[in-house]
Amino acid sequence: MVDKMKDDEDWLYEIKPKGKLIDLNLREIWRYKDLLVLFVKRDIVTVYKQTVLGPLWYLIQPLFTSVVFTLVFNTFANIDTGAVPPFLFNLAGVTLWNYFKECLSTSSTTFTANAGLFGKVYFPRFIVPASKVISGLFKYGIQMLIFVIFYAYFVFYKDAHIAPSYLVWLFPFCVINMALLGLGFGMILSSLTTKYRDLTILVSFGINLLMYLSAVMYPLSEAKIKSPAYAWIIEANPLAQTIELYRNVLLGADHIAFGGFITSFLISLIAFFVGLVVFNHTEKTFIDTV
Amino acid sequence: MNHTILKVENLSKQYRLGLVGTGTLSHDLNRFWHKIRGKEDPYLQVGAINDRSSAASSEYVWALKGINFEVQRGEILGIIGKNGAGKSTLLKMLSRVTSPTTGSIKTRGRIASLLEVGTGMHPELTGRENIFLNGAILGMTKAEILGKIDEIVDFSGCQMYIDTPVKRYSSGMRVRLGFAVAAFLEPDILVVDEVLAVGDAEFQKKAIGKMQDISQSGDRTVLVVSHNMGTIQQLCSKCVLLEHGAVSYIGNTAKAIDKYLAVGKIEKESSYLIDYFKHQKDDVFNLNALTVNQVNANHNMYYSDKSIDVYYEFEILKEAIGLRIGFDLLDMKSGVTLWRSYHDDQALEMELIPKGKHSINMRIPSNLLKLGSYGLKPLVGIHNNRWIVNDDKFVFYFDIENTKGVDAIYTGGRPGVIMPAMDWGSISNIN
Numbered sequence: 001m002v003d004k005m006k007d008d009e010d011w012l013y014e015i016k017p018k019g020k021l022i023d024l025n026l027r028e029i030w031r032y033k034d035l036l037v038l039f040v041k042r043d044i045v046t047v048y049k050q051t052v053l054g055p056l057w058y059l060i061q062p063l064f065t066s067v068v069f070t071l072v073f074n075t076f077a078n079i080d081t082g083a084v085p086p087f088l089f090n091l092a093g094v095t096l097w098n099y100f101k102e103c104l105s106t107s108s109t110t111f112t113a114n115a116g117l118f119g120k121v122y123f124p125r126f127i128v129p130a131s132k133v134i135s136g137l138f139k140y141g142i143q144m145l146i147f148v149i150f151y152a153y154f155v156f157y158k159d160a161h162i163a164p165s166y167l168v169w170l171f172p173f174c175v176i177n178m179a180l181l182g183l184g185f186g187m188i189l190s191s192l193t194t195k196y197r198d199l200t201i202l203v204s205f206g207i208n209l210l211m212y213l214s215a216v217m218y219p220l221s222e223a224k225i226k227s228p229a230y231a232w233i234i235e236a237n238p239l240a241q242t243i244e245l246y247r248n249v250l251l252g253a254d255h256i257a258f259g260g261f262i263t264s265f266l267i268s269l270i271a272f273f274v275g276l277v278v279f280n281h282t283e284k285t286f287i288d289t290v
Numbered sequence: 291m292n293h294t295i296l297k298v299e300n301l302s303k304q305y306r307l308g309l310v311g312t313g314t315l316s317h318d319l320n321r322f323w324h325k326i327r328g329k330e331d332p333y334l335q336v337g338a339i340n341d342r343s344s345a346a347s348s349e350y351v352w353a354l355k356g357i358n359f360e361v362q363r364g365e366i367l368g369i370i371g372k373n374g375a376g377k378s379t380l381l382k383m384l385s386r387v388t389s390p391t392t393g394s395i396k397t398r399g400r401i402a403s404l405l406e407v408g409t410g411m412h413p414e415l416t417g418r419e420n421i422f423l424n425g426a427i428l429g430m431t432k433a434e435i436l437g438k439i440d441e442i443v444d445f446s447g448c449q450m451y452i453d454t455p456v457k458r459y460s461s462g463m464r465v466r467l468g469f470a471v472a473a474f475l476e477p478d479i480l481v482v483d484e485v486l487a488v489g490d491a492e493f494q495k496k497a498i499g500k501m502q503d504i505s506q507s508g509d510r511t512v513l514v515v516s517h518n519m520g521t522i523q524q525l526c527s528k529c530v531l532l533e534h535g536a537v538s539y540i541g542n543t544a545k546a547i548d549k550y551l552a553v554g555k556i557e558k559e560s561s562y563l564i565d566y567f568k569h570q571k572d573d574v575f576n577l578n579a580l581t582v583n584q585v586n587a588n589h590n591m592y593y594s595d596k597s598i599d600v601y602y603e604f605e606i607l608k609e610a611i612g613l614r615i616g617f618d619l620l621d622m623k624s625g626v627t628l629w630r631s632y633h634d635d636q637a638l639e640m641e642l643i644p645k646g647k648h649s650i651n652m653r654i655p656s657n658l659l660k661l662g663s664y665g666l667k668p669l670v671g672i673h674n675n676r677w678i679v680n681d682d683k684f685v686f687y688f689d690i691e692n693t694k695g696v697d698a699i700y701t702g703g704r705p706g707v708i709m710p711a712m713d714w715g716s717i718s719n720i721n
Contacts, residue, residue, distance in 0.1 A: 012397055014396045015389070015397075017390055034432040042415065117409060120409045121410070122403065285388050
């Protein structure tokens with residue numbers, strides 16, 4: 001049979017200088033789905049190899065943090081958490097905050113930490129931050145389990161008057177929102193750090209400061225009561241809005257406001273798409289500058 | 291069916307010389323400013339050609355400029371060239387690790403690259419887990435790996451340790467495992483970089499055998515980069531010779547190799563060798579001059595029936611016991627060291643060379659070397675202590691021509707690495 005195709009038409013793909021704005025090849029990512037699974041598995045399995053307590057470390061860290069927060073913020077600083085036991089209040093905030101922190105910090109080092117690998121072989125680079133977000137979700141799941149156990153303990157043994165809100169089905173959206181925010185800003189930062197290393201330093205201390213502005217260990221209402229002049233800083237923070245809603249739907253609250261969360265979700269979506277664009281732009285030549 | 295599987299068109303890559311520093315931001319901004327006005331990148335018009343030895347004339351350099359070639363389905367293409375000629379840059383673009391500055395690579399098949407053996411292996415995972423991880427990184431699916439896992443384990447020769455974490459492996463075993471995964475990779479186009487130069491002799495043989503199997507199967511295309519002309523000759527039907535970031539020859543392997551070796555010979559008078567003498571800073575020994583010569587020789591072309599003189603001039607600044615002056619003689623085609631020799635090889639005890647300037651002459655006997663290309667790599671060292679002169683780029687190249695030497699009246703090659711004249715008696719009648 002005569003091949004009717006012209007010489008220039010049936011190319012499978014073309015390697016070109018940087019081109020389109022969004023160049024996310026979903027079909028290619030789908031082809032590498034096994035790699036995604038293996039990366040997730042690797043992250044989960046290898047972290048605590050050759051440690052005695054192993055995966056227990058996933059639990060120890062948020063528990064201790066919550067104990068200390070309860071001592072400092074609730075006992076010493078007298079922050080009022082309403083009907084909710086302060087420990088449970090802090091545990092909820094810390095768990096979700098940890099997930100965001102994990103997403104942001106791991107994806108913000110994508111290029112610098114994997115330069116050796118990326119310099120040797122091609123695969124869709126997006127797989128790496130995506131795998132981090134998924135393996136982070138696994139850790140979050142384990143921590144959620146311990147949250148549920150303490151929840152039950154407080155309800156049945158301590159007679160705490162708390163119950164999930166009828167909007168409890170909203171909590172997965174809070175988690176997704178955190179993932180999008182962490183991934184989005186993480187990808188933007190990882191792209192910028194390939195050229196400007198200053199940002200690595202900024203991220204490492206900035207993320208700790210950010211926690212204090214994200215309503216992790218106090219309710220938004222407390223901030224409004226104690227300092228009406230500056231509460232807007234917390235209110236404008238999409239992380240604070242997400243954590244607030246998350247806590248309210250899980251632990252029950254008199255009234256639940258969505259406005260802040262919807263804005264926050266939009267910000268996440270924008271961050272995620274901007275992140276994708278910047279990330280795609282960087283992945284093509286970062287190896288020359290890293 | 292179209293037979294051109296890969297087409298490289300006007301491919302160029304520009305790098306910035308020196309540090310990435312404060313200038314980066316201003317150049318980036320300038321670039322951006324030109325872009326939004328719809329103008330061309332102002333820095334693409336500048337840039338020196340890629341010549342390592344000449345001083346930089348611009349902040350930007352073209353590592354590759356205007357590369358064009360095509361690869362046919364089933365072909366094994368060798369890519370050769372000196373250090374810094376642009377081979378690795380070309381490989382990086384072929385394997386999509388970095389993007390070209392201008393031009394394009396079009397392909398009709400999936401490209402898998404093997405720039406390193408065992409990429410992405412995790413030391414805490416077992417051999418078996420790493421086979422899956424490494425395979426997936428190279429682009430295999432889980433099903434593909436599952437179907438070949440037994441063969442891969444078998445090929446690696448690591449059956450006993452396959453469920454042990456890779457961090458307990460010897461470095462050789464890690465390489466074997468990595469190569470085994472790579473060997474069962476079945477992309478349309480495989481890009482390989484010198485990975486054959488690893489492992490022990492037995493494993494190298496296995497690896498080259500595997501490469502040949504792949505090439506003989508006929509439907510897979512391989513691009514190989516190597517400095518080992520022996521391997522290139524064995525595997526490739528066609529070669530691309532790169533020089534200063536441009537293609538200087540495409541075609542028949544044997545011819546390309548000859549041209550490549552000729553490139554090396556020009557280096558005899560190169561600035562590198564001259565600089566070498568100037569920039570020595572050793573507190574024990576300084577090499578002041580070294581010449582490789584043959585009486586009545588024409589440039590670097592020597593005759594096999596005449597001896598070759600090597601003359602060293604040096605200065606001893608501090609006496610050192612066990613100071614040895616010598617050389618390695620390299621066969622450039624195979625990359626094999628034919629032999630090593632030192633000035634005191636036949637001494638019965640270590641002697642001390644007194645302070646001051648000295649010279650020594652050494653003669654490679656006539657009727658010993660075969661027709662071919664050789665390199666003499668000077669060596670100076672203190673026994674059991676350190677090397678003073680031992681530099682892979684500090685090599686004197688020469689060719690041996692055979693017109694009046696051994697076997698000169700017959701044409702054609704003969705087996706053997708060297709071709710010494712033996713002490714044959716004359717034929718006598720015993721009737």
